[in-house]
Structures are given as C-alpha cells and as structure tokens.
Amino acid sequence: MRNSNEIHAGTFSLPVWRDYWELGKPRVVLVMLVCALVGMALAVPGLPPVDKVLFGLLGIGLASMGAAAFNHLLDRRLDRLMIRTASRPVAEGRLGSLQAATYASLLSVAGITLLWIEVNPLTAWLTLASLLGYALVYTGFLKRVTPQNITIGGLAGAAPPLLGWTAITGQIHPDALLLVLIIFAWTPPHFWALAIYKREEYAKAGVPMLPVTHGEAFARLQVWLYTWLTVAVTLLPFVTGMSGWIYLVGVLALNLRFLHWNWRVWRGKDLAVPLASFWFSIRYILLLFLLLLVDHYTSLMT
Template identity: 40%
Template sequence: MNSKCETTKLQVANSITDYWNLLKPKIMYLVVLTGITGMVIAPGSIHPFIAIISTLCIALGSGAAGAINMWYDSDIDALMTRTKNRPIPAGKISKSSAIELGLVLSVISVTVMMISVNYISGILLAISIGLYTLIYTMYLKRRTPQNIVIGGIAGAIPPIIGWTSVTSSISIESLVLFLIIFMWTPPHFWALSLLNYQEYEKAKVPMLPVTHGISVTKVHILVYSIVLFIITLLPGLFLKDYLLYETCAIPLGITFLFHAFKVFTSSNYYKYKAMFTYSIAYLFILFICIILASF
C-alpha cells in the first residue's frame, strides 16, 4: 500500500513538473522581472493587491504563450536534440492538453487584467500573447530569418504593461525599456542559433545562420549589440540614481560587447555558448539595476 501511494505521489509530482515546464518558466521569470520593473519605475503609486494581480497576469500570459508555442512547435521540437525532451515530444503531455491549457490561461490572464487592473494593460497583454503565438510561432518562425527580430516585439511589451498598470498610459520611459529588450532579443537568440544551426537546418527553421550563413549572423550580432549598448544608456536620463545605474549598465554593456566581438572574431562553440549564457544573466542584472536605481 505504501509503495503504491509513493508511486502515485511521484506520478503527480512528475505531472505537475511537466505542466510547469510546458509554460516555459525560465522565460516567464524574465518576463515577470521586466513587468515588475515597469511598475516600479512608473510615477505614482499602485495598490499592492493590484500590483500582485498584474504580476500574476503577466506570468500567466507568458505561460499561456509558452504552452501554445510548444503545442504548435512540437513537430520540430521532436527533431532537435535541444528540445526533444520537452513535455509534448517526450510524450508526457498530449497536444490537446497543451493547447487547452494555453487558451484557458490566455483568457484568464487577459480578462483578469482588464477587470482588475485596467483595459490598456489587458489589451497590451492580449497583443503580446497574440504576437508571440499567432505572428511569431505560427507565421514568422518557419518563413523568415527575421522571425526573431519581429517576434521580439512580443517579449518586449511586458515592461510597458507594468508601466500602464500604474499609470494607465504609455510613456517614453516605458518605451525605452521596450527598446532594450527588443534590441537584446536578436543577438541572444542568434547566439543560440549559432550553437544549434545544424539542428535548425534539419528542422527546416530558417534561422539566420541557416539562410545567410554564420559570418552574416556574426555581423548582425555585433551590430545589434552596439545599438543595444547605446540604448541601455538612456534609462540614466530618467532614473533617480543616475550614477548607480550607469555604474552598473556600462560595465555590463561593455562585457556584452566583449562577448559579441569574441563571437565575431572566432568560430568557437564555447564562445557562442558564453555569449548566449551571458546574455541571459545580462538582462536579469540590468533590469535589477534599473529597479535599484529608481529609489
């Protein structure tokens, strides 16, 4: 009896883990951080309950988009080593369960955001989910090497949602945060595509290294990284602690450029991996610096 009970508990725990992974939690953490950043730096105040609701809706919206993405991409996920162990291709979750969860979470997150926070935040959340699922996942990803550039708009919207949760309006400050994420997204994912371009080619996903070659991709990474560095200097113009922010942002940006230059000048797998890994930590730390410099 005890053995059967333990087995049941383990199965439940594994099932919960599988559904959690379906929501792409690593992406969700970053999305939530950028949304909170928008709330923190926005002028005025927000009731703690509303802030929590907004944060939860952003998280649910991100998870919904992740689930729908995994539902649609399960065929190509099964072809690539990096993604073949995801819940659907691994046979842990059915495609029907994934799309149902994604749609339910989409409706809940957008509806609650509209009712409990404000309409503009709900509309922006719906746009973000729609851009990621309908435009990026279902249309752009398999058709153009610029998929991640245009699709990056979806991931750049959360700080604007955080801002509008407080102010009910969009401002230049929130757009600067949007631009930071928008310019960060291509070099981040192009570094990943350099690591896995043969698998993308096998799955017939037209990532930039597949369609235009590795050299062109390296140039794009370097150019976007330079523009990103320039844009990351802008928050210092409106944050309370300008010195603290720039003291953090400049070294972070120089290190990002260093990795981009290393990628540009070499064909070393580990240089590509270092760029990809650092880019994740970079955005987390940068947005934490923005939060700290707002006080």
C-alpha cells in the same frame, strides 16, 4: 525487484503537474516578470500599489505561460527534430495536443480576465496583443518564413516592462516604451548567439534562422552589430533623465562585458563561446533592470 519494462515505463512517467509546469516555460516567464516588476516600480515616484503589483504580475504571468504553452503546441513537430527541445512534454508525447491546447487556453483566458477585472483594460489588451504576437505571429508564421523572425517577433517578448507600467498607471508613457526598446534591441544578439550554437539542429528542422540562411559568419557579424545597437539604446535612460549616475556606471560595466563576449562571438570559431554569450546575456538583462530599480529608489532617498 522491478522488471525492465517497469523501469523503462517509470523513466517516462513523470508526474503530470511537472509536464504542465514545463509547458509554461517558467524560467523564461520569471525573467519577463522581473522586467514587468521594474516597469511597475519605475512608473511611480514611490512604491506602486500592492494590489496592482500582485494582480498585475499574476495576470501577466498566467498569460505568458499560456503563450509559452501555445508555443510548445505549435512547435511540436519542429521540437521533435531538435535535441534541445525533443524532450518537451508535447514533442515527446507526455501531453497530447488537446491537453496542451486546453491548458494554454485556460491560462491565457485566466490571465487576460484577471488583468481586465483587477488591473485595467489597457493592460489586458496589450497583454492579449503580446500573447497573439508571440504564439501566432512569431511561432505560427515568422519563425517558419523569415530569418528576421527574432527581430520582428521580438517586439512581443519586449512587452513586459510596458505591461508593468500600464498596470500601475493605466497609460502608455515614453519611458515605458524606452524599456521596451532596450529588450527589443537586446533580443537579436541574445538569441542569434544560441542559433549559431544550434545551427545544425535548426537546419535539420528546416527553421530559417539567420545562421542557417545566411551562414555562420554573417550571423556572427550581426550579433556584433546588434550588440553595439543594444549598448547605444541602454544609454538612453541616462541621456533622457530617466535614470542617474548609478545606472550609468553600472550599465557601462555591463556593456563592457557584453561587448567582450560578443566580440569573441564575432571573431572566434569556438562554438562554446556563442553558448556562453547566450547565458551571459540573460544575466545581463536581469542585472540591467536591477540597476534601473536601484537607481530609481536611490534617487528618491537623496
């Protein structure tokens, strides 16, 4: 039988590869890659070139995981103060700062280099700008100084469909920027819902999230107002002719549900509702981009 010290040690001796894997926030990166893939598909009338898709997704994915690892590194002190993040590999000490910095750098360099060589320089430069925007501008600066950190810093997180588009065409197109605008408008109600739920933890950590600096009631109102902005922006693909009736019908149904959840966030006091709204918003953005994809290929077959 193992003694208590061995059991105690065993609970913290996770395989190293799992700690490195967690460092890259794979679930968040997966959502980003779905959005990038839709950008690739919408960039051309037919199927995009397979090699550009594979190398593009791999390069964007590696760079995104590198940015996420830098986020873990720079936020390690704040993460220790919050229940949601206290068990992260660097915050808990399972990985050291040098290990995290080396891993983040290797992933980032590998991703940008792959994009430069196998895809095109424009996508490499835009991915680098997105990486620096998230890891340095948002995590290292905005997150600590302004309650509008999510609004301003959300541009970096909204880049994946643009990166996917440029990976295929090598050009920036207004339709690609519209996809960026959709994610940019969606980010505040998505994240502020979570910030309302975790308000006390952010206050304890000294992070100036909107519910901490302006109060919960104000933050709930902003979630509701930004929800309407998101609804308006998500109708633009149909208005501009980028998408057709399949997308319109689907996005109207999604928006009704999105409005329902965030109306409950605005008017309610139950903290379980903002968390439920946060989780729904992830499904919302994934389904919205899936609708864009289905509408695109359906229109090609008619």
